[in-house]
Amino acid sequence: xxxxxxxxxxxxxxxxxxxxxxxxxxxxxxxxxxxxxxxxxxxxxxxxxxxxxxxxxxxxxxxxxxxxxxxxxxxxxxxxxxxxxxxxxxxxxxxxxxxxxxxxxxxxxxxxxxxxxxxxxxxxxxxxxxxxxxxxxxxxxxxxxxxxxxxxxxxxxxxxxxxxxxxxxxxxxxxxxxxxxxxxxxxxxxxxxxxxxxxxxxxxxxxxxxxxxxxxxxxxxxxxxxxxxxxxxxxxxxxxxxxxxxxxxxxxxxxxxxxxxxxxxxxxxxxxxxxxxxxxxxxxxxxxxxxxxxxxxxxxxxxxxxxxxxxxxxxxxxxxxxxxxxxxxxxxxxxxxxxxxxxxxxxxxxxxxxxxxxxxxxxxxxxxxxxxxxxxxxxxxxxxxxxxxxxxxxxxxxxxxxxxxxxxxxxxxxxxxxxxxxxxxxxxxxxxxxxxxxxxxxxxxxxxxxxxxxxxxxxxx
Numbered sequence: 001x002x003x004x005x006x007x008x009x010x011x012x013x014x015x016x017x018x019x020x021x022x023x024x025x026x027x028x029x030x031x032x033x034x035x036x037x038x039x040x041x042x043x044x045x046x047x048x049x050x051x052x053x054x055x056x057x058x059x060x061x062x063x064x065x066x067x068x069x070x071x072x073x074x075x076x077x078x079x080x081x082x083x084x085x086x087x088x089x090x091x092x093x094x095x096x097x098x099x100x101x102x103x104x105x106x107x108x109x110x111x112x113x114x115x116x117x118x119x120x121x122x123x124x125x126x127x128x129x130x131x132x133x134x135x136x137x138x139x140x141x142x143x144x145x146x147x148x149x150x151x152x153x154x155x156x157x158x159x160x161x162x163x164x165x166x167x168x169x170x171x172x173x174x175x176x177x178x179x180x181x182x183x184x185x186x187x188x189x190x191x192x193x194x195x196x197x198x199x200x201x202x203x204x205x206x207x208x209x210x211x212x213x214x215x216x217x218x219x220x221x222x223x224x225x226x227x228x229x230x231x232x233x234x235x236x237x238x239x240x241x242x243x244x245x246x247x248x249x250x251x252x253x254x255x256x257x258x259x260x261x262x263x264x265x266x267x268x269x270x271x272x273x274x275x276x277x278x279x280x281x282x283x284x285x286x287x288x289x290x291x292x293x294x295x296x297x298x299x300x301x302x303x304x305x306x307x308x309x310x311x312x313x314x315x316x317x318x319x320x321x322x323x324x325x326x327x328x329x330x331x332x333x334x335x336x337x338x339x340x341x342x343x344x345x346x347x348x349x350x351x352x353x354x355x356x357x358x359x360x361x362x363x364x365x366x367x368x369x370x371x372x373x374x375x376x377x378x379x380x381x382x383x384x385x386x387x388x389x390x391x392x393x394x395x396x397x398x399x400x401x402x403x404x405x406x407x408x409x410x411x412x413x414x415x416x417x418x419x420x421x422x423x424x425x426x427x428x429x430x431x432x433x434x435x436x437x438x439x440x441x442x443x444x445x446x447x448x449x450x451x452x453x454x455x456x457x458x459x460x461x
Contacts, residue, residue, distance in 0.1 A: 011380025018378040022391040024050060026130065026398055027085040033129030034087045034122060041118040044109040045074050047088035053079035056440075089122065093432040112429075116421045123413045130399035131342065137392035139338030145385045146328040147337070150187040150235065152176060154323050157236035160273045164222040165232050168202075169213045172273045173236060175205040191232055195220050196351050198359070220359065235322065239272045240315040241291075248311020253289065253302035255312055262297070263290040272314060280308055346396050353400070407432075407439030 028050050038045050053068075055061040068077030079085070091110025106113045111122065158173040159165075176190055177183065179199040184190050193199060194215065202213040223232050239261040244250050261275050262268065265288055269275040279287075282304045289300045304310070318324070329337055377394075379386055402410040412435065416427045 014380055014382055015378045018382065018387055018390075022378075022387070022394055026133065026391065026395050027051075029129050029133050029395075030126040030398060030402070031085050031087045033125035033127070034089070035125075036129070037118075037122045037125040038087070038089050038111070041114055041122065042109060043111050043114060043118075043122065044090040045087050046090055047075050047077070047086070049077050049079050049087070050085045051079035052081040052084060052086065053077060054081065056081050056083060093429060093436050116417055116426075120414065120417045120421070123410050123417060126410055127399045127402050130395045130402070131346075134345070134392040134395040134399070135338050135342045137338075137388050137395070138341050139334050141385060141388050141392075142329045142337045142341070143331055143334035146326050148324050148326045150318060150322055150324050152184055152187050152190070154325075155187055155235040156322065157238075157271060159233040160236045160271070161233055162226070162231040164219060164226065167222075168216050168219055170202070170204070170233070171206065172271070173206070176202060176233070177205060177210075178203040187235060191223065192348075195223060196348065196355070217360075235318055236271050236273065237314075237316070237318070237321050238270055239275045240320075241312045242315040243313045245311035245313075248309075249302050249305050250311040253300040253310075255289075255291070255300060255310075256293065259291040259293050259298075261289060261291050264288070266290075279304055279310065283308055342392075342396065345393060346400065349393075349396055349400055406442060407435035408443050409439065412436075412439055 031048060031050075035045050035048055049065075051066075053065045054063045062080070064080060065077040066080055068075055070076075089111045091106055091112040111119060114122070155175075158175045159170070160172055161170045161174070179190070179193045179197065180201055181203065182193070184193055194202070198220065200215055202215060204211050204213055226232070241250075241255050241257055241259040241261070243257065244255050262270050264275060264278045265282070267278065269278055284304060284306060286301070286303050289302065291298050291300060302310070378390055403414075405411045405415045407413075416432065416435075420426045
C-alpha cells in the first residue's frame with residue numbers, strides 16, 4: 001500500500017478517536033452541570049446517560065442501553081445512539097416526553113416544584129460547566145505550554161498563496177503588513193481578520209515597495225468554501241524532504257530525508273511554491289533535480305509522473321525555518337489569560353455564527369456541517385496541546401449551541417423560565433410539551449440536514 005494512503009488512513013483513525021474522546025468527555029461534563037444543580041436544589045435525577053438509549057428524538061423507539069447501573073435514585077448508563085446525552089430530571093418536560101409522570105400531582109423533589117431561579121440554574125448548569133471546562137483547559141494549556149506564535153515580520157520569505165489569493169493580486173513572496181490599515185502582528189490572525197472583520201484592503205510589501213491589494217467581492221466566500229482550508233496564505237518555506245514513499249519516483253531518483261531542493265532543470269526553485277509550480281508544468285517529462293545534501297549539491301534524474309506526485313513529504317514544521325515568539329505564564333497569569341481567552345473565543349464563534357445571516361458571501365448550506373465537519377478540525381497526528389485547545393473550543397461551541405433559544409435545547413427552556421420570572425406566570429405544561437416536540441423535530445431536521453451536507457461534500461470531492 002502507498003505510504004500516502006497509509007498515512008491518510010491512520011490520520012483518519014486518529015481524528016475519529018480524538019473526536020470521540022473529546023465529545024464524550026464534554027457531553028458527560030455538560031450533563032453533570034444539570035445533575036449538579038438539580039442535586040444542589042434537592043431535585044431527583046432519574047437518569048444520567050452518555051448518548052441516548054432510544055432513537056432520538058423518539059423516546060419510545062428502540063429503548064436499550066449498552067451499559068446501565070442504578071445507584072440511589074439515579075440510573076447511570078451509556079445509550080446505543082451515539083449523539084449527545086441527557087439527564088432525566090423528575091417532573092420536567094424534556095426529550096423523554098414522560099407524560100404519565102407529568103399527569104400526576106407535583107412532588108417536592110420534582111423540577112416543577114422548584115422556584116423559578118432554581119430551575120433556571122438547573123437549565124443553565126450544562127452551559128456553565130462547558131464554559132468552566134473551557135476556562136480550566138485554557139488555563140492548563142497556558143500554564144504548561146505557554147503561548148507560541150509566529151510574528152508576521154518573522155515570516156521572512158513572505159507568503160505562499162493559492163488561486164483565490166492570486167485572483168485578488170497577491171503573489172508568492174509578498175510580505176503582509178496590515179488589513180484595512182490595522183497592523184496584524186500574528187501570522188495566524190491574518191485570515192481571521194480578513195474574514196471576521198470583512199477586510200476591504202490588504203497592505204503588503206513586494207520587492208521592498210508598499211502596495212495596497214483590494215479584497216474583491218467573493219473572496220471571503222472562496223476562502224470559506226475552499227477544499228484546502230488554510231491554503232489562502234501560508235508562510236513561504238523552502239522545500240526540504242521529510243519522508244520518501246516506497247516505490248515512488250522520488251525513491252527511484254535517490255531522494256533522501258533532509259535533501260533541500262534548490263533547482264529543477266537548472267532553474268532555481270528554492271521555495272516550495274516554485275518547485276510545485278515547475279513540477280506541474282513538466283508532467284510526463286524528464287527532469288533533473290538539484291538538492292543540497294551534506295552542504296554539497298547533488299543532481300538527481302527522473303520523470304514527473306502523470307499524477308504530478310514525485311512521492312515525498314516536505315518538512316512543514318515552521319519552527320524549523322522561522323523564529324517563533326513564546327510567552328510563558330506563571331499560574332496566576334495563566335488564570336487571567338485562560339479566562340480572557342475563553343471569552344475571546346466565545347465572542348469569535350458568535351461572530352462566525354452571525355456571518356451566516358449577515359454576510360452576502362457566506363451561505364448556511366456551505367458553512368453548516370455535522371459530525372464529519374467536527375472531526376476534520378482535529379489533526380491527523382495526536383498532539384496533546386492541540387487536542388486540549390480544540391477540546392476547549394468544542395466546549396465553547398457546545399455552550400453556545402445549547403444557549404440557542406430552541407425548545408428542546410437548554411436555551412429554549414431558559415426563554416420560558418425568563419418569561420415566568422418577568423411576568424410571574426408559568427408557561428403551561430401543554431405548551432411546553434408542544435414546543436418541546438416542535439423543537440426536537442427541528443433539531444432532528446437540522447441534524448439530518450447538517451450531516452447530509454457532510455456526506456454530499458464527501459461524494460462531491
